[in-house]
Amino acid sequence: MRISLSGIGRVVSTLLFLWVLTGFAAAGQTVDLDSLFRQAGDLQSEGNLQGAVETLVKVPPPAPGQDGEPFVRSRMQMARIQFSLKELDKAQATCRQVLALYPDNSEAKNFLASIEQERKSRLGAFIDDCLRFLPVLLKGALMTLLLVLCTMLISPLGGLFIALGRISHFRPLTAFCWLVIWLFRGTPLLLQLFFIYYGLPALGITFRPFTAAVIGLGLNYSAYLGEIIRGAIQSVDHGQMEAAKALGMTYRQAMRRIIIPQTYKRLMPPIGNEFIALIKDTALVSTIAMVELMRSADQMFNTYFNITALILAAIIYLVFTTVFTFIFEKIEYRAGIYEHR
Amino acid sequence: MNTAKQPLLELVGITKRFKQLTAVNGVNLVVNPGEKLVIIGPSGSGKSTLLRAVNFLEQIDDGIIRFEGREVGYLRKHGKLHLDRQQVICGLRAEIGMVFQHFHLFPHMTVLANVMEGPLTVQKKGQRAAQEIALEMLGKVGLLDKKEVYPATLSGGQKQRVAIARALAMKPKLMLFDEPTSALDPELVGEVFDTIHALADEGMTMVIVTHHMGFARELADRVIFMEAGSFVVEETPADFFSDQLGNERIRAFLNRLI
Numbered sequence: 001m002r003i004s005l006s007g008i009g010r011v012v013s014t015l016l017f018l019w020v021l022t023g024f025a026a027a028g029q030t031v032d033l034d035s036l037f038r039q040a041g042d043l044q045s046e047g048n049l050q051g052a053v054e055t056l057v058k059v060p061p062p063a064p065g066q067d068g069e070p071f072v073r074s075r076m077q078m079a080r081i082q083f084s085l086k087e088l089d090k091a092q093a094t095c096r097q098v099l100a101l102y103p104d105n106s107e108a109k110n111f112l113a114s115i116e117q118e119r120k121s122r123l124g125a126f127i128d129d130c131l132r133f134l135p136v137l138l139k140g141a142l143m144t145l146l147l148v149l150c151t152m153l154i155s156p157l158g159g160l161f162i163a164l165g166r167i168s169h170f171r172p173l174t175a176f177c178w179l180v181i182w183l184f185r186g187t188p189l190l191l192q193l194f195f196i197y198y199g200l201p202a203l204g205i206t207f208r209p210f211t212a213a214v215i216g217l218g219l220n221y222s223a224y225l226g227e228i229i230r231g232a233i234q235s236v237d238h239g240q241m242e243a244a245k246a247l248g249m250t251y252r253q254a255m256r257r258i259i260i261p262q263t264y265k266r267l268m269p270p271i272g273n274e275f276i277a278l279i280k281d282t283a284l285v286s287t288i289a290m291v292e293l294m295r296s297a298d299q300m301f302n303t304y305f306n307i308t309a310l311i312l313a314a315i316i317y318l319v320f321t322t323v324f325t326f327i328f329e330k331i332e333y334r335a336g337i338y339e340h341r
Numbered sequence: 342m343n344t345a346k347q348p349l350l351e352l353v354g355i356t357k358r359f360k361q362l363t364a365v366n367g368v369n370l371v372v373n374p375g376e377k378l379v380i381i382g383p384s385g386s387g388k389s390t391l392l393r394a395v396n397f398l399e400q401i402d403d404g405i406i407r408f409e410g411r412e413v414g415y416l417r418k419h420g421k422l423h424l425d426r427q428q429v430i431c432g433l434r435a436e437i438g439m440v441f442q443h444f445h446l447f448p449h450m451t452v453l454a455n456v457m458e459g460p461l462t463v464q465k466k467g468q469r470a471a472q473e474i475a476l477e478m479l480g481k482v483g484l485l486d487k488k489e490v491y492p493a494t495l496s497g498g499q500k501q502r503v504a505i506a507r508a509l510a511m512k513p514k515l516m517l518f519d520e521p522t523s524a525l526d527p528e529l530v531g532e533v534f535d536t537i538h539a540l541a542d543e544g545m546t547m548v549i550v551t552h553h554m555g556f557a558r559e560l561a562d563r564v565i566f567m568e569a570g571s572f573v574v575e576e577t578p579a580d581f582f583s584d585q586l587g588n589e590r591i592r593a594f595l596n597r598l599i
């Protein structure tokens with residue numbers, strides 16, 4: 001009995017304590033808005049802006065009939081901090097909280113307008129950047145395009161030569177073509193470019209950057225296309241060569257008129273692939289003093305430390321690769337028109 | 342047989358080896374102008390190899406090929422045969438038409454362009470002259486209406502007729518047919534035979550490898566049975582189909598065909 005009595009007493013005293021405590025806390029909440037503002041001010045001056053926002057957000061919306069001034073003051077202060085943090089969306093939302101309660105609050109309205117202004121000027125800054133970088137980048141892109149076109153002109157011819165050499169019965173030529181393929185497919189393009197531009201002058205052979213770049217890209221891609229073209233030639237039915245010979249054609253005539261034209265369609269997909277890779281590989285020649293698209297973008301980025309330059313370069317590369325992919329698909333279709341029933 | 346006439350083609354001791362295997366073993370053959378020869382024999386007996394050797398698509402190891410009385414195609418050095426210069430070989434091939442089992446039409450060219458290709462590229466005729474010849478030959482094989490299409494759209498029989506027209510456009514002196522109907526559906530065999538028959542009636546000299554006995558009986562001046570690289574018999578069709586039924590191997594071969 002005594003135990004149970006003292007137990008009840010303990011429960012009662014605990015409840016009493018809790019009641020007093022929550023009572024104090026509730027009183028503190030309503031009373032201590034000032035200290036919240038003070039605390040937020042301190043945090044703000046310490047540079048802890050996030051902390052200040054977290055404190056200010058504790059100021060509750062006014063109950064009906066209560067003074068809304070502290071709420072409005074807290075939210076506007078919050079909006080300013082968020083604005084300074086470049087969190088424009090959040091600042092805007094905070095202003096709208098005020099306007100939801102007090103649609104005529106001019107301070108919130110004005111601030112909302114100035115956020116809008118800031119938004120616009122950001123876009124303006126982006127457009128300014130674009131206009132500043134584009135001329136330089138397009139000039140670089142033109143050089144990239146020139147390199148691509150030169151290599152596209154040279155490498156199929158070089159590739160055809162290498163392919164025909166590889167399947168010829170003239171041993172020295174076969175060996176030479178094998179060597180070229182082995183060398184240029186087996187070493188990095190970057191190394192080849194370095195060797196041609198920086199290495200050969202040591203042997204008394206000097207090239208201008210553009211020449212060196214075209215030679216490097218041309219040889220490298222000739223080697224790759226050589227193997228592709230050889231495969232395509234050898235995949236043409238043997239009967240075709242026999243029929244051509246039976247008509248009285250020479251090997252050369254048979255190749256030119258009968259065999260090689262039949263490789264065009266099956267050559268297009270792999271060659272298209274190579275040329276897409278080529279568009280991106282031209283970026284490597286920026287290492288041998290060529291100012292093309294990649295180099296231009298890099299220069300802009302390093303001068304202004306502005307990522308817009310890189311984004312624009314990426315877009316230009318994508319435009320190139322997309323257009324070329326489209327063209328190759330068209331050519332492939334045309335080249336295989338005789339297969340359509 | 343007109344013995345005063347010089348043979349168009351004469352083969353003496355033609356031998357072709359593939360490593361250990363002797364595919365053609367000392368074959369002798371005389372083909373006079375206007376003659377039609379049919380060669381039959383089991384698969385692997387060397388029929389294709391012999392035809393291909395006549396067109397220099399196979400390089401022989403021994404023997405002599407005479408065309409219009411001249412020994413052609415090979416130079417003998419230290420007792421070994423070497424193929425003559427490409428120009429000479431091409432010139433000879435241009436005079437011999439060849440039709441393959443699998444047609445080998447040029448798929449990237451229209452039917453007309455296929456037939457024009459020989460005159461145009463090999464004989465260096467002009468576009469108009471080549472086209473004129475090609476149209477004439479397409480008319481001969483009855484395919485003028487197909488001249489603008491690509492080979493992929495043709496039936497097997499039509500393809501083979503285009504192939505014949507392509508060979509004929511070179512105005513060859515000799516036509517070689519290597520199983521021209523073996524790749525065809527049975528119902529398409531007739532149109533190709535009719536085409537070859539019409540050609541025979543024009544007096545074309547030809548050597549035909551076929552398994553079609555009715556055709557051999559109807560068309561051939563001589564039927565040759567080949568086995569293991571050699572000619573076993575060489576007779577007129579009448580004799581061949583009556584006498585040789587006594588020859589057990591030939592009878593067995595013929596029975597298997599029927």
Ligand SMILES: Nc1ncnc2c1ncn2[C@@H]1O[C@H](COP(=O)(O)OP(=O)(O)O)[C@@H](O)[C@H]1O
Binds near residue numbers: 362382383385388389
């Ligand atoms: N290019 C080749 N290489 C090796 N063996 C071959 C070659 N061509 C043909 N042969 C062989 O020569 C023999 C005769 O072949 P082929 O002339 O095609 O016979 P057929 O036409 O009478 O069926 C066959 O045993 C064949 O396997």
Ligand SMILES: [Mg+2]
Binds near residue numbers: 388389390519520
């Ligand atoms: Mg055969």
